[in-house]
Amino acid sequence: MAILYGSETGTAEEIAIELEDMARRLHYQTKMDEMDSFKLSDLLKVSLVVFVTSTTGQGDMPTNTLNFWKNLRREKLNNSNCLGSVKFAIFGLGDSGYRKFNWAARKLQVRLVQLGATEFFRAAEADERHNNGIDSIYLPWKEEFRAALLDKYPLPEGTAPIPDDQLLPPKYSVRVSPTMEPFPPDKSATQSALYSHVDNPAPLSQRRFEYNERQDASFPSWEARADSSWELRTGDSVDTLDKNNVLKDHPSKYLLEKPREIMRYTPPPTRLAIPHGYHVKVIDNSRVTPFDHWQDVRHIAFGVSGGKKTITYIEGLLGQAVLSIYPKNYPEDVQELITLMDWTEIADKPLEMAYKPRRLLAREDGEPSTLRDVLTHNLDITAIPKRNFIRELAFFTDNPDEIERLREFLLPGNEQEFYDYTSRPRRTILELLSDFPGVKIPVDRVLDLFPIIRHRDFSVCNGGESLTKNPHKIKAPNGVLEVFPVRIEILAALVEYKTIIRKPRQGLCSRYLKHLEPGTELTVGISPARGRNVMMPFPKAVERPLIAVATGTGIAPIRALIQERKQLEKDHDIGETILFFGCRNKKKDYHFGGEWGPIDGLRVFPCFSRDDPPEVAADKWERPIKTELEEDIEFGLVMDPDLDKGKRYVQNEIRARAKEVGKLMRKGPIVAVCGSAGKMPVAVRKAFVDVLVGEGVVKDEGEGERWLEHKVIYWEDTW
Ligand SMILES: Cc1cc2nc3c(=O)[nH]c(=O)nc-3n(C[C@H](O)[C@H](O)[C@H](O)COP(=O)(O)O)c2cc1C
Secondary structure, three states: OEEEEEOOOOHHHHHHHHHHHHHHHOOOOOEEEEHHHOOHHHHOOOOOEEEEEEOEOOOEOOHHHHHHHHHHOOHHHOOOOOOOOOEEEEEEEEOOOOOOOOHHHHHHHHHHHHOOOEEOOOOEEEEOOOOOOOHHHHHHHHHHHHHHHHHHOOOOOOOOOOOOOOOOOOOOEEEEOOOOOOOOOOOOOOOHHHHOOOOOOOOHHHHHHHHHHHHHHOOOOHHHHOOOHHHHOOOOOOOHHHOHHHOOOOHHHHOOOOOOOOOOOOOOOOOEOOOOEEEEEEEEEEEOOOOOOOOOEEEEEEEEOOOHHHHHHHHHOOOOEEEEEOOOOOHHHHHHHHHHOOOOOOOOOEEEEEEOOOOOOOEOOOOOOEHHHHHHHHEOOOOOOOHHHHHHHHHHOOOHHHHHHHHHHOOOOOHHHHHHHOOOOOOOHHHHHHHOOOOOOOHHHHHHHOOEOOOEEEEEOOOOHHHHOOOEEEEOOOOOEEEEOEEEEEEEEOOEEEOOOOOEEEOHHHHHHHOOOOOOEEEEEEEEOOOHHHHOOOOHHHHOOEEEEEEHHHHHHHHHHHHHHHHHHHOOOOOOEEEEEEEOOHHHHOOOHHHOOOOOOEEEEEEEOOOOOHHHHOOOOOOOHHHHHHHHHHOOOOOOOOOOOOOOOHHHHHHHOHHHHHHHHHOOOEEEEEEOOOHHHHHHHHHHHHHHHHOOOOOOHHHHHHHHHHOOEEEEEEO
C-alpha cells in the first residue's frame, strides 16, 4: 500500500503516518511519502494507494504535490485509462472557512477517476473548524477504512493483525556512530565542558572520510535514493503554533503581560543545507507595535549577500516573494531533553543515518550531524504532541501507571481529554516528556518519533527600488563594514499566549524571530509567492487599477506590490491604487501607515475597528451583528459578546466607498485581499458583489460573482 500525502503544515502528514501504522499492523508492505516522491508509473506497482491531502492557498494543492499533480494533469493522458489498474482512497483535510473547501482532495479524486482509477473506499472531507477538528471525521473514517480493508482483502488463514500494544520495527535507520569519537565542540553552543575528557581525537578530515565511507556503504534503499524534487521548491508552510487562525481561544484571553525572559543562549548559527538557500544577515529587528499592545509585530530586515545573479533573481520576483525562515530550538531546551532521556553520553557523537526522513536537512558544512545537532536544527521538540507520538511513547517506559495514562489518551471516546491535555494548553513534547519521567526514548527511534521542524514563510514586504537601491552596510563586530546589495524585509506577528496551564507560549518560529539579533547570520529560502503568476501577467497588470484590501500583517505583500508598481512608473502608466487597511487602533497597529502619504495615485482608507465611533461604521449594508457574533463565540474567537459591536471593518468601508470602487471595478482591476482567513475574505467578497450590484455594474449577485471571477484579477492571500 502506498500512502501519499500532500501537506503544508504537517496535519495531513500526521494522518498519513497513522494510516501507515494501521496498514503495517494489517501486514501490508507500505510506502509512505509525499506525493511528489512518486512517479505516476509507481502507482501501477502497488495494490492500493491512499491519498491524504490538505488544501492550501485558495483551493490549491499543497506544494509537495505540485509535480505529481502536474504529471497527472498532462493532456496526453486524457482518455488513456492509464490508471485502469489503480485502486485508491482519498482522505481530504480542509477548513470550511475557505470558499474552496477541500478542493485539493476533490480535484485529485476527479482526475484519478478520469484516468480510469477505481475508488475502493469512500472519500472523506475533514474540517479543521469542527469542534474536534480533523479528528471528528478522521477517527470514524479510519475505523471503517480498516474494516473495509479486512473485509475486501482478508488476512491469510492463521494471520492476525499485529495488536496495538506490540511495537513495530523502526522505519528510519539512525544510530550513534560506533567507532567515532565526538566532534570538537561547536564554539557557539554550550557544550564545551562535555569535551574536556577527549584526548587527541583523530584529525577531523580522517574522521569525516571514515564517516562518509560508512554512510555510502549503508545507503542502498531506493527510498533513500528517491528523488528529492521537493528540495527544489519551498512552499507556504506554517508552524501550528504560529498559525493564529486555527487557535480556538481568543488571544486576549491568554495575553502575556510581560515578554518572556530572553533565553540565555540563542541557537547556534550552524547552517543547514537549505534548498535554494540564501545567506543573509539580520540588519534590523524592530518591534513596530507599542509595548502595551497585545501583539508583538516585528519588522525585520535582512541583508542578502551574493552577486548579480541573486539580485536579478530577487528583482525578477516583482515584489511578490516569500521568505522562508527555518527556526531552531534553543540549547537549553535541547539540553533538557538530553538529560531527560539520558542521552548525555551520546549527544555529541556523530550519527549515522542510513535512511532518514526526506525533509531532514543535513548540515551545510558537510559535517555529520550529532544527536544534539539534530535536536537543535531538525526535530521539533516543542511541537504539540500528536497521537502517533503518544502511542509510541507507551513502549518506552516500564512504569505501568505511565503506560496506562498514555494509552488512555488514545482510547475511543477520550478525544476531548487528549485535546485538553495537548492542543488546548498547547503543551509541548518537551513538557509531556517531563510529565512522564519513566519514558526513555531509544536513539534509533528518534527520527520515527519526533516531527521535523517546518520552515515558516513570510511575504516579503518590500519591493521595487527598496530591494536594491542603496547597498546596505552594517558594521561587523570586528569593525569591518559589510555591504549587502539586496535588502529584504518581512513583517511578522509573533504569537505569544499564556495558556490555561498559565505557562507562556510562543510559536517555535515566533520565539526564534523575537531573539534574532542584528548581525545574526542565517540561511533562508527565497521563492515566488503562490498565485504570483495570476497577479503579475506583466506588464499589462501594472496598468490595471489595484484595489487592495489588507488587515493586520496582510499589508506585507500589498506594500511590496505598491512599491513595485511605483518603481515601474517610469516606463508604464500605472493604474490607480486604492487600499483598504483594517486594524484595531491608529496608534498601535496601523503598520506602515506613515509611509503612504507621498505616493502618487494611491489613496488609503484605514479602518480602525477599535478607534472610530460606531456611527461611522454603521451603514445600510451592515450584516446583522448578532449572527456574526454567534459565529465568533462558537469558534471561541470572541470572549465578550459586546466586543465587536459597531466596529469599523474593511468590508463596511468598501461599501461606504461604493462609487469609487464601482468605477474601478468597471476597468477590470486587480483585487488583492490579504490578511487572516475566515470571515474577512468572505465578507470582503460579499461587499464587492454588493457594490457591483448597487452601482449597476451587474444586475444581480450571480453576475457579480462572475464579474469577480472573469473581469477582475482576484487574488487572495489569507492564512
Ligand atoms: C494559508 C492556508 C490556506 C488554506 N486554504 C484552504 C482552502 O482553500 N480550502 C480548504 O478547505 N482549506 C484550506 N486551508 C485549511 C487547511 O487545509 C487545513 O488547515 C489542513 O488541516 C492543513 O493541513 P496540512 O497541515 O497538512 O497542510 C488553508 C490553510 C492555510 C493555512
